[in-house]
Amino acid sequence: MTAFGFEVFATDGAARLGRVHTAHGPMDTPAFMPVGTAATVKAMTPESVASTGAQTILGNTYHLMLRPGAERVGRLGGLHEFMNWRGPILTDSGGFQVMSLAKLRKMSEEGVAFQSHIDGSRHLLTPERSMEIQNLLDADITMAFDECTPFPATPEQAAESMRLSMRWARRSRAAFVDRPGYGLFGIVQGGVYPDLRAESAEALCGIGFDGYAIGGLAVGEGQELMFQTLDVTTPLLPADRPRYLMGVGKPSDIIGAVLRGVDMFDCVMPTRSGRTAQAFTRRGTVNLRNARHQDDPRPLSENCACPACRNYSRAYLHHLIRSEEILGPMLLTWHNIQFYQDVMRGLRAAIAEGRVRQFAAQALADEALGDIEPL
Template sequence: MTDFKFDLLATDGQARLGRVHTAHGVIDTPAFMPVGTAGTVKAMLPGSVAATGAQIVLGNTYHLMLRPGADRVERLGGLHQFMNWPGPILTDSGGFQVMSLAKLRKMDADGVTFQSHHDGSKHRLTPENSMEIQRQLDADITMAFDECTPFPATPQQAAESMRLSMRWAARSKAAFTPRPGYGLFGIVQGGIYPDLRAESAKALLEIGFDGYAIGGLAVGEGQEAMFATLDVTTPLLPEDKPRYLMGVGRPSDIIGAVMRGVDMFDCVMPTRSGRTAQAFTKRGTVNLRNARHQDDPRPLEEGCACPACRDHSRAYLHHLIRSEEILGPMLLTWHNIQAYQDLTRSLRAAIAEGRVEAFAARAAELEAQGDIAAL
């Protein structure tokens, strides 16, 4: 079986072209990972997700722990078999829920006790059982258990949160079961404070991980602050390991982060937007609920290979949305995941050909033009 490793194939400025080797296949980077929180990418068949070019999907430890339960998934052959996704899977450790479900949890130095948002039952997550749950799920990439620092946070709050996460990172590494083709990522925290990001990165490098994630961004700080934080954080991370920006984001966020040395991304935005009639195009976001589409025979986006664009008109997509037909969200979700995969595919080509700055400038120009009449 292959070892878990990262090949850096080319660079263009700080942008990187790479390849991650895992037990269940290769991931070409820059890569966007569709989010399959509960073992499914909402409104998509696994084969449809693969047809967009996606090579890896994301599952969530907290949600799968509650339902259907990690023991059950393990008995049924692991998450790959359970959800019929043969490719690589990354699982979030549950750390984001430490922040997002603050009203339903009690945190201490050892871990977090959650009250289930389903039925109120109590559950415990620690670095040790987060690693065990992710092993039971058979995640190719396991995430260290951490606390996602909320925004805004004072320097003291961010420091205390980050240092707790670093203690949990060490415990995660000690509890992780090494296997060929399986990797563990540490998560850099520290809010928007450069000195805390540097302290966090140093602590993680001393522990040693197979990849390094940047957490605690895209939580309300805005793109300018996010990019400023990446400017000081990514240079601190090893060149021979993959870098993953968690929970990001819009196409312009992804392009800017790739220009700053990030390799991997995930976000619910393309799937969630697809379910609310929003479609991402190179010229901006189209709202298919708007009446101006009701007589429009054009495809949603010229040149897109997804079935929403290939087989249907804007008028039909508008009709599906207004009629609350389930096919509408399904088609728009497919389109959005396709748009994100096309973006990362184009970024990989641009890096390989040494033209990533020109690509980024053109993408910004198209979005800025955003001719509403044309959309």
């Protein structure tokens, strides 16, 4: 079986062209991983997700432990078999959802006791239980259990939160079941404070992980502060391990983070936007609810290979949305996932050819022009 690993083929400044090797196949980086919270990328079949070029998807520990249950998924062969996804799967630790969704949660050194937001049942999620759940799910990439530091947070609050996450990271490492092709990522915390980010990175590198995530960003701090935090954080992480910026984001966020040495991304934005009539294009987002599209015969995007653009007009997509037909969100979600994968392909090619800054500048300039007017 393939060993879990990461190789870098080319660099252009801090940007890296690489490949993550997992038990269920490779992931070429920079990579965007569609979010499949409850063992499904909303409004997409696994086959349609794969058709966009996506190689890896996400599952969510919190949601899957509550429904249908990690033990059940394990008995049914793991997430790959359960949802018919043959490529790599990354699962988050569940910590963020416990903090944001669960009822009557109580955090302690042991972990987080909480009531399910679904049925009020009581649970205790600890680093050890998080590792057990992710192992039952058969995640190729498991995330260490952590607390996502909120924003804003004082230096004292951020330090306390980060140090708890570092203690949980050590317990996660000890509880993780090492198997060929499977990896465990630590998560750098510390808010927007460079000294705390440095302390967190040093602690995680001392423990030793197969990859390193940067958490606690895209939580309200804004793009400029996020980039400043990345500027001081990514150089502290091992060059021979993949770097993952969690929960980010807009195309401009991703491009800026790639320029700062980040390899992996995920975000609900393309799927959520597709369900709310928003489509991403080179010229920014298009709102298909807008009446300006009702007589527009053009495709959503001229150079996109997705079915929404190949087979249908803006007028038809507008009709589907205004009629609340389920096909509308399905097509727009497919388009958005395709758009994100096209951005990542463009970034990989640009890094290989030593022109990533030119690619970034052109992409951002195109978006700034806005959507072109209808005929």
